[in-house]
Amino acid sequence: MYRWLRSLQAQLLLWAVLPLTFVVIALAFTGVYTHQQEMRDFVARRDLAVAHLAARTVEDALAYGVVGADGRGLAVWMPPATGDPSGTVVVVDGAGRALAHPDPQRVGADLRDDSSVAMALQQREGTMFVPGERAEGLTLVAFAPVGGSDWVVLVREPVEGFIGPILRLSSLAPLVAAGAGVLSLLVLLLGWFTIVGPLQQLSRAAGQVSWGDLSAITRPVGGVQEVRDLHQALAEMVERIRGYQSSMRDYLGAVTQGQEAERARLARELHDGPLQQLIALGQRAEMAQRSAQRGEPEQAQALLDEARDAQRTIVEELRRLIGALRPVYLDDLGFLPALEMLVQQAAGRTAAQVRLEQEGTACRFAPGVELAAYRIAQEALTNALQHAQAHHVVVRVHCAADGLTLSVTDDGMGFDLPPQPDLLTQAGHFGLVGMRERAAQFGGTFQVRTAPGMGTQITVHLPGQPS
Numbered sequence: 001m002y003r004w005l006r007s008l009q010a011q012l013l014l015w016a017v018l019p020l021t022f023v024v025i026a027l028a029f030t031g032v033y034t035h036q037q038e039m040r041d042f043v044a045r046r047d048l049a050v051a052h053l054a055a056r057t058v059e060d061a062l063a064y065g066v067v068g069a070d071g072r073g074l075a076v077w078m079p080p081a082t083g084d085p086s087g088t089v090v091v092v093d094g095a096g097r098a099l100a101h102p103d104p105q106r107v108g109a110d111l112r113d114d115s116s117v118a119m120a121l122q123q124r125e126g127t128m129f130v131p132g133e134r135a136e137g138l139t140l141v142a143f144a145p146v147g148g149s150d151w152v153v154l155v156r157e158p159v160e161g162f163i164g165p166i167l168r169l170s171s172l173a174p175l176v177a178a179g180a181g182v183l184s185l186l187v188l189l190l191g192w193f194t195i196v197g198p199l200q201q202l203s204r205a206a207g208q209v210s211w212g213d214l215s216a217i218t219r220p221v222g223g224v225q226e227v228r229d230l231h232q233a234l235a236e237m238v239e240r241i242r243g244y245q246s247s248m249r250d251y252l253g254a255v256t257q258g259q260e261a262e263r264a265r266l267a268r269e270l271h272d273g274p275l276q277q278l279i280a281l282g283q284r285a286e287m288a289q290r291s292a293q294r295g296e297p298e299q300a301q302a303l304l305d306e307a308r309d310a311q312r313t314i315v316e317e318l319r320r321l322i323g324a325l326r327p328v329y330l331d332d333l334g335f336l337p338a339l340e341m342l343v344q345q346a347a348g349r350t351a352a353q354v355r356l357e358q359e360g361t362a363c364r365f366a367p368g369v370e371l372a373a374y375r376i377a378q379e380a381l382t383n384a385l386q387h388a389q390a391h392h393v394v395v396r397v398h399c400a401a402d403g404l405t406l407s408v409t410d411d412g413m414g415f416d417l418p419p420q421p422d423l424l425t426q427a428g429h430f431g432l433v434g435m436r437e438r439a440a441q442f443g444g445t446f447q448v449r450t451a452p453g454m455g456t457q458i459t460v461h462l463p464g465q466p467s
Contacts, residue, residue, distance in 0.1 A: 040140070040159070044127040047087060047142035047155045054089055055144040055153040062149060069149075071099030087140070087157030092117055094150030116141040120152045132158060198227045206234065274314050281310045335370040335404070336362050336397065339377055343395055346381045352391050354381070359398040363466035372438045373406050373462055379431050380408035380458045388412025388456060403444070403463035411455045417448055435460065 058074070061067040067074045074091060091100040096112030111117040116130045120143035132139045138159040143152050201221040208216035217238045221231050288303035330338035340356055347354040364370070377395060384390045390410035398405040432448060439446040439460045450456040 040129075043157065044140060044142060047140060047157055048125075048127055048144065050087075050089075051142045051144035051153050051155045054091075054155070055146045055151075058091065058151065058153060059147045059149075062146070071097075071151075074100045087155045090117075090154040090156065091146075092121070092152055092154070094121065096121060099151065116143075116154065116156070117152075119143075120154055124152065129159065132160075194227075198222050198231075202227065202231055202234070274317050277310055277314045277317070281307050281314070284310065330370060330374055331367075334362075334364045335373055338370075338374055339395065339397065342374070342378060342381065346385060346393075350385050352385060352393060354385075354393045355395070357394060357396045359396065360400055363399045365404055365462070365464045365466055369404060369442055369462045369464045372442060372444075373404055373460070376435045376438055376458075376460055377406055377408060379435055383431055384408060384410035384412055384456065388414070390455070399466060401466065403461055404466075405459070405461045407457060407459040409455065409457040414450045414452050414454045414456055416452060417450055 058067065061074075062069070071091070071093065088102045089100065090098060090102070090111075092098055092111055096110055096114075096117055098106050098109050098111050101107050101109075112121075116128060116139075119128055120126075120141070123143075124145045125143065127140065127142045129138045129140055140157045140159055141154055143154045145152055198221040201219075205216040205219060205221070217231075217235050221227065284303050284307040288300045288307065291297075291300035291303060336358065343354055343356045365373075381393065381395070384393045388410050390412035393408065393410045396407045396409070435458065436446045439462065442462050442464070444460055444462040447459045448456065449459075
């Protein structure tokens with residue numbers, strides 16, 4: 001009973017639903033224009049942050065050669081790299097030429113006649129409101145420079161999308177204020193202490209959380225039961241965010257260490273393998289030359305035969321190293337042939353039975369989607385054969401109009417799947433987290449079904465248009 005009396009429903013029933021509604025609405029409409037300005041500032045800051053993030057990502061892509069200096073490859077690479085922002089993302093160079101645009105037909109077009117592009121090229125960083133493409137409404141434009149180049153990233157978002165509904169109702173404010181009356185004053189006081197005040201405290205705490213102070217949400221706010229429940233839900237969400245941040249820090253640290261370890265391993269293999277063999281090959285060539293000069297053709301021919309065999313060995317070793325870095329079949333023939341070769345290689349290295357099952361018609365997807373699916377299959381096979389001690393592994397691929405679905409099922413030991421990914425990273429298990437992040441990068445889904453002694457099934461769906 002006490003819990004029900006502290007609930008919002010009881011408060012509304014006991015303290016006149018209609019007058020309270022009038023007062024709350026009147027207060028809301030009184031500050032509508034302030035809210036409008038605050039909303040504009042908030043969205044402007046958010047879109048500017050998105051523009052900075054996209055600019056930094058483009059800068060990294062330029063530095064690593066993923067995108068050419070003339071913008072080649074940017075139109076294909078931008079959507080998965082920037083994710084799914086609220087507005088549209090446009091990249092222009094210093095001459096106002098569109099390098100990336102939501103409308104593929106406008107890529108390469110001269111956009112200097114656009115006032116927002118001209119202002120962005122002049123100021124390099126900031127926000128502005130410009131008339132929309134239609135006669136009514138405004139468009140918020142945030143722009144940021146791409147380091148190391150004269151490029152500028154612009155993020156556009158219609159103002160009508162986040163302010164329009166409030167403005168359309170603002171004309172009702174006088175009628176609502178007139179209907180409030182003196183009777184609603186007492187209800188306002190009660191509502192202030194039990195609803196409005198706690199919500200404001202909760203809003204301030206949420207604002208501090210957005211600036212990195214995660215402990216702010218743990219402070220009690222009081223209020224009706226629904227506000228307390230909301231506070232508890234937000235606190236749990238912040239705790240999950242803290243765990244996710246910790247998980248990502250651990251994962252990125254492990255990825256960095258793995259990259260350095262792989263570079264060191266590759267350097268050792270090149271030094272101990274192809275480099276030494278090349279030195280020996282050069283020595284055989286010199287010995288063959290001396291034998292030929294001394295008039296010993298048979299000795300020279302034998303040395304040349306040895307050099308030819310050594311050359312074949314070097315070529316095979318280099319092909320093996322190149323294949324480990326980037327599967328050649330994936331670029332030349334596509335995902336399915338590369339996956340078939342991966343399954344054959346896995347089956348040849350173990351006594352377990354590994355087979356591939358294909359559903360649907362074979363087709364090609366975007367290179368990023370195929371590479372992500374290949375790496376996920378590679379990691380899943382490694383886990384099944386090395387860690388799960390599986391005897392049977394089945395890799396299934398289904399190509400459909402809505403994307404690519406991949407599943408890897410084994411009859412291994414299985415394990416207890418923790419409720420949160422950060423628990424995996426804390427234990428040093430980064431394989432599942434890496435597969436999950438690869439799927440999330442392309443807006444896909446990632447599922448794991450496992451239990452001790454029941455094997456493991458990993459299923460990932462990557463959306464995309466087959467070609």
